[in-house]
Amino acid sequence: MRKIYLWVVLLLISVSASAQHTLHLVIKDDETKLPLAGATATITQLNIISLSDTNGGINMPNIPTGKYEVSVSMVGHFVRDKELSFPLKNADQPVEIYLEPMSGELAEVVIQTNRTGHNRSEVPTRIEALPAEELDEKGTMRPGDIKMLLGEITGIHVQATSAVSGTASFRIQGLDSRYTQLLQDGLPMYDGFSGGLSLVQVSPLNLKQVEIIKGSASTLYGGGAIAGLVNLISKTPAAKPELSFLINQNSAKGTDVSGFYNRKYKNIGTTIFSSYNYNGAFDAGNTGFSAVPKTNRFSLNPKIFWKIGSKDSLWLGVNVLHENRLGGDMQVIAGNTNSEHQYFERNTSNRLSSQFSYTHKLDSNTRFNFKNTVGYFSRTLSQPAFNFKGNQVSSYTEANYVLNGKITGWVAGIDVWTDQLKPQSGNASLAYSRNTYGAFVQNTFKPAKWFALESGLRLDGNSPSPASPSNGWFLLPRINTLFIIDNHWSSRLGGGLGYKMPDIFNDDAEEQGYRYLQPLNLGATKAERSAGANADMNYKGALGDTFLQLNALVFLNRVNDPLVLQHNAFVNAPGYLISKGAETNVKLLMDELGIYFGYTYVDVQQHFNGSGKLQTLTPKNQLNADLTYEVENSFRAGVEGFYTGSQLLGDGAVGRSYWTFGLLVQKMWKHFDIFINAENLTDQRQSRWGTIYTGTITNPVFKDIYAPLDGRVVNAGIRLKVL
Known part of the structure; x- marks a missing residue:
């Protein structure tokens, strides 16, 4: 009898141990309490993965007795881990799990730069994105x-x-600015002669997102994106109309006034952005020269969006800008010119460009796109006894086909670039013309959840062509891979080739004001050729009540036959450039508190004539840190610090390292915000550490500028939200 009893007990234990259980989950948003469709629940130990239905429900059968950790994730929400013991006490009742939505820069964003419209975490190409919340903060600064x-x-x-x-x-x-592309809504509007003023003429207030690719981005955007590209994405019509105005005043004699209007009807919508920016000449260090020039600028950017039926949509925009920028001797700017006070630099510029984009959906996964921009840019650079005026006419036209499949996606297209500079006065020999014809194809292959491969190939032809061996033709392969290790860890590895057609539009020409430059001998000048690679590691996950996002990147770029300025002429250097380094970004979010830390190490070496030396004006070490406290739609306060390491200057000296600090406070109400911001609180200025020029005030020769000149600047303003 005892033996029978023992066998029954062992049998019951065996049955209990091998019992299979079913887990019923309901996934909801922690703020709205509404169910979340498409959430992923994972039991890693059992290799079980399930997706929630439209009611947020998930059923996970065949779970053995024991303790298991269930991990639930959803795009735009924090990952939630929950340990459960099976059998559950109330197995017939679903377990409710609430996911906290991410906010601000930690939220997942849809990427536009790679044309596929996927979330950033799913794209093999490493793309950084600044969302609207961060742009709003920087726009008030x-x-x-x-x-x-x-x-x-x-x-x-x-x-x-x-x-x-x-x-x-x-x-x-x-790498020099000529190796980087600046785009507006995917269109190259700031190339060539017009690129020299782009940074100081583009307002952040009209942007909803900024996307950055670091490293070769040749497939879709041409070989010139050797170092990378920045895509400025404008605001589009929203369901809720908006009419807002911003007024800002700063202690460096600057005033900014802007307005934005947004309206969407059933099939048509519009956005209108306009701004006026004024700055009086400001000499923070009493050097006798303007640290901030006298500036008057007006810009207008209206757009119309039209949805034609269920398959066709288009938008059309116009950019208009006029600016008069006068810097130099403060006495000359004030109108007190005499035999001693004569030096000035005046930039008068006008921009007029059109943008057009048309999309036809063939089905839910396939579309055809056509886009075009035509730009006119006129600029006059005036200095004592010298006046250079040029008109640039440029255009870009592209047609592409996009197919987004579950496993394989394709982007294929052709494009045509034209660029022409006609000098009107000054150095007439600097006339320039170039046409580029390109064809490209990009494939995204995702055979498994943990792996994706993005490969691309581009063929460009240029006329006129540079010196042999290319004869103007360039074949540019590119490849990027994404490895998703688990819910927290992922890694990317990629690289590609690029090229840059020889031209005179670079930092050296801007610093010289196009004065004394000799015309480019294109037939005797090679195109700059590049090869680059990068790899990164990413982590994101919750540590208790804190969300951590970590990214570490290493990169290597080589540019052969770089153009250098010698005796007022641009020639190919006998050798190559090597740029290598690393970046680290850390973000922590604890309820309303956000902490950010970033570090950049860059080592750029010039290997010319068999010897190597550091590139000038390139700090090896840079740090930035940011502490922000924000109550959404109510209050924001932040403090930030930036460290710039020492750097080699053109005269052989070494520019000193320095720290700058900033502070922002912003209060938001329903119909208006007020803000106050302070930059460079410790008043770090290059003019405090020595003279910024040699020679006389009549004929100054300016040294390399490696640190701020405007010193401490405080600004305050108000944003009115009428609608």
């Missing part, structure tokens, strides 16, 4: 231009191109 916006991103360095005119360019991964 400096409403007049995007210098600050780009300068605070790891891996990007903003470099002054004039000591008195406030002009600047930006460099990605230590």
